Structures are given as structure tokens and as C-alpha cells.
Amino acid sequence: ELVGIYILHKINKLFANEVGLYRDDGLGILRSHTPSQAERVSKNLISIFKDLGLRITIEHSLKIVNFLDVNLNLKNNTYRPYAKPNNITQYVHVNSNHPQSVIKAIAPSINRRLSNISSNEDQFNNASQDYQEALNKAGYNYTLKFEPKQKSENRRKRTRNIIWFNPPFSKQVCTSVGKKFLQLIDKHFPIDNKLHKVFNRNNVKVSYSCMKNMGAIINTHNKSILQKDNKPKIRECNCRQTNECPLAGKCLQKSIIYQANVITAQESKAYIGISDTEFKKRWYNHQSSFRLEHKKKDTELSKYIWNLKEKRVDYTIEWTVLKQTCSYSNTTKKCLLCIWEKYYIITADKTKILNSRTELISKCRHANKFLVCNV
Structure with missing residues (x-):
């Protein structure tokens, strides 16, 4: 991220501050530039990246471009969701070992994202079929529907110092750990307690953290075993007298x-x-x-x-x-x-x-x- 910020600082003048970077992808806008002028900007970009020890591939004078998960079309002023041709869309299964709040939020968040990157309902419907099939395979009973972006009201947000408790979640645990924790807060820090202003339900929040899946557990175990086998012998003591260690x-x-x-x-x-x-x-x-x-x-x-x-x-x-x-x-x-x-x-x-x-x-x-x- 720091490298990206520095590169943006170096190339901002070439695009009149109309350029953005996300990891190894970048998108810039050239207004009222001829093809020869765009080619000159491309050469300047290559030169800047070369001075930084980096290489860059550039395509310029494009009217239609795919950037991240969005297809931008300047010919008809539309945009729609985009996925790479060989990309297989997969989502967390509805019966997976995740908190219920996470499972419930997946489908609405996908619908919201697709709606936000679709210029109209037609673009949404043309692109949503693959995502709908992926949701159905994951066991979700949810139908994707275009929802125009609503203008949010500028509400005043009061900053508050939040203390987060993040217990690991597992469906094998029957005890509601979050509920028990908040009950302990109510019990030990009542209103008449001098620490109630610091420890109360407004300042102390609970959010479950997800456990590793079986694939990650197996990979971690295998990695630790292989590292033990390949680990070179390291000197364990440098004391002159071993009995004095x-x-x-x-x-x-x-x-x-x-x-x-x-x-x-x-x-x-x-x-x-x-x-x-x-x-x-x-x-x-x-x-x-x-x-x-x-x-x-x-x-x-x-x-x-x-x-x-x-x-x-x-x-x-x-x-x-x-x-x-x-x-x-x-x-x-x-x-x-x-x-x-x-x-x-x-x-x-x-x-x-x-x-x-x-x-x-x-x-x-x-x-x-x-x-x-x-x-």
C-alpha cells in the first residue's frame, strides 16, 4: 500500500489527479488527448516505473475496459459486473461452520455489490445469472434483485472507543459465549459501578471470529512437520561450562x-x-x-x-x-x-x-x- 501511494504521487500529474491503483491494477483517465499524446503519456509511465525498478504493461485509448470486477463502457456510458472467463464463483456454504450473522449477510451483500456496479436493471440481469447459480449451489434461498443505490443521509456519527471481544466460533459449542459475556458485563459493572462508563453494552461489543477450515488446519500441520524435518541444527548453548547454563x-x-x-x-x-x-x-x-x-x-x-x-x-x-x-x-x-x-x-x-x-x-x-x- 505504501508503494502504491508513492507511485500515485509520482504519476498524478500525468493524469491530472484522475488515476487510481489497487494493488497491481491501475486505471487512469485522459481527457481530450489524441492517440499520439496518449502514447507519449504511456512512455512517461514506463520511464517512471523503470526508475523505480518495476515493469508495467499499458493499454491506452480504450473505450471499454475491465477493471477489477467492473466493466466500464464509455461508448454507451454504462457499467456492469465483470468476472474473468475462467473464474469459478464460489461462496461459503449455508451449513458451514460460520456465525449465523455472517451466513445471513452473504447473499444481501452480494446483491448490494452487484446493484452498485450495475448502471441499470438490464445490466444487472445480464450479469447476475452466474452469481445466482453460485448462491443456489451454496444452499442459499435468495433471489438476486436489482436495487438502485439510495442516497444516504449525512448523519452525525459520534466517535466512541469500542472494546471488542472476539471469541472463536464453532457450531460444536452449544453455549452462547457472546450472551454469557455480555451478562457478565451487566453483572459486574452495574450502573452504580464507577467503571460502568467504560464497561457497558455501548462500549463493549462482541463479534465472533471464524475458525480455520479443515484444509487450512491440514496445511498448517503439514507445513510444521516438513519444517521440522528440513530445519538445520542450531546451536542451543554457548556457555563455556555446560553445567553452568x-x-x-x-x-x-x-x-x-x-x-x-x-x-x-x-x-x-x-x-x-x-x-x-x-x-x-x-x-x-x-x-x-x-x-x-x-x-x-x-x-x-x-x-x-x-x-x-x-x-x-x-x-x-x-x-x-x-x-x-x-x-x-x-x-x-x-x-x-x-x-x-x-x-x-x-x-x-x-x-x-x-x-x-x-x-x-x-x-x-x-x-x-x-x-x-x-x-
Whole structure:
């Protein structure tokens, strides 16, 4: 998208700001241009793309053009839906494992889209047959009908900070998770509660997320198995003395949730943390916070260690790995590392855990590496 915006900035002057891009497709308008002038613009476009290290195919002086899913006809000033000749239209089956709200919205949304990209009812009827057959095969009892676009009123929209709860949906689950969740909001945050302004049905919404289909699950499983077989051997420890390794010879592991057990003569406490990079680097940071007084408030673990040192209590620390998983992915928009850390903190023994409850609402910091300013 950023590349597309930059390219638009470069070519806008050639089309007097009447040009658009969608991924690898573009459409521009040349008004009152002769074929020779259009050819000159084409050469300038090729030159601009070449300077950017890209190649482009151009067709100019067209009166009829297919752009994305629309056929635009300047000869008779009409437009209609378009699909590639070899394209097979398929829709989610009415009995598939999707929320009912999603299933109900599919057919009306298709009808609305076809109506919006049809200049009149004749164009709609000529193009809707394939889409109607696809809906029938998917089990929908819905007849596509042309609906002229209505002018929407400019209503004032009040901005509101919405907190979304997105539980995964499955037809095998009989419990209405969304309903139970909203009932908990009503129960624990009544009108007389000081947090009711933040947590109420107007500010907290429920929207189910769809589970992976069987094909995606099988592909993910096969990919993980094949990657294990083809994965080269990686050095797991670089300690000079193996018996001194904090993780028993595996201190170079990455993307892990670890636990530090602090053992004294009177009690045992546990601290749960994560390491996106090599654990050895995280361990060095912990050791530094144990030695340097100006770092003693870096973590709940360092606070506890300094408290023991001030009381002159002897202690030992045992490090273990709870789970190894992947951190934030820019594809899935999820950070399993942070999710699993919160899970282990929630399920840990409350009398022994050192982590504070505020860590459960902390924002994932692993997504920052994908920000433009950090690239």
C-alpha cells in the first residue's frame, strides 16, 4: 500500500489527479488527448516505473475496459459486473461452520455489490445469472434483485472507543459465549459501578471470529512437520561450562515463555516472563537488574530479589521453559507469545506468583518492529 501511494504521487500529474491503483491494477483517465499524446503519456509511465525498478504493461485509448470486477463502457456510458472467463464463483456454504450473522449477510451483500456496479436493471440481469447459480449451489434461498443505490443521509456519527471481544466460533459449542459475556458485563459493572462508563453494552461489543477450515488446519500441520524435518541444527548453548547454563544447555532458545523459581529456606516464589530474542540476552538483563541498584525496579522479579538482599536472605533461582511459540505475526495480527504468557500468569498459583495483575492488560510490544519508523 505504501508503494502504491508513492507511485500515485509520482504519476498524478500525468493524469491530472484522475488515476487510481489497487494493488497491481491501475486505471487512469485522459481527457481530450489524441492517440499520439496518449502514447507519449504511456512512455512517461514506463520511464517512471523503470526508475523505480518495476515493469508495467499499458493499454491506452480504450473505450471499454475491465477493471477489477467492473466493466466500464464509455461508448454507451454504462457499467456492469465483470468476472474473468475462467473464474469459478464460489461462496461459503449455508451449513458451514460460520456465525449465523455472517451466513445471513452473504447473499444481501452480494446483491448490494452487484446493484452498485450495475448502471441499470438490464445490466444487472445480464450479469447476475452466474452469481445466482453460485448462491443456489451454496444452499442459499435468495433471489438476486436489482436495487438502485439510495442516497444516504449525512448523519452525525459520534466517535466512541469500542472494546471488542472476539471469541472463536464453532457450531460444536452449544453455549452462547457472546450472551454469557455480555451478562457478565451487566453483572459486574452495574450502573452504580464507577467503571460502568467504560464497561457497558455501548462500549463493549462482541463479534465472533471464524475458525480455520479443515484444509487450512491440514496445511498448517503439514507445513510444521516438513519444517521440522528440513530445519538445520542450531546451536542451543554457548556457555563455556555446560553445567553452568541457566537452561540446562538450551540458553539460546528464542520465542519462549520462561519461569524463574526463587527458592529460599522459608518459601518459593515464581516469576513468568517472555523472551522474543535469545533467552541468554534476557537472562543477562535479569542478572544486570539483580546487581545494579538503579535497575532494581525493572521487573517484579528484580524487586523481589533486591528485597531479599536487603533482608540478607539467601536464595537460589531455577530457570525453566514453559512453552516455545511464535511472537507477533504481521499476517495473523496475533502474538501467541504474549497470549500464552498471560495464560500462564492467570493459571499460576496466586500465593506464589510474583507477576502483577497489570501485566494481563499490557499491550504487545512485539508489533512495534513492523512499524514504518522501525523498518
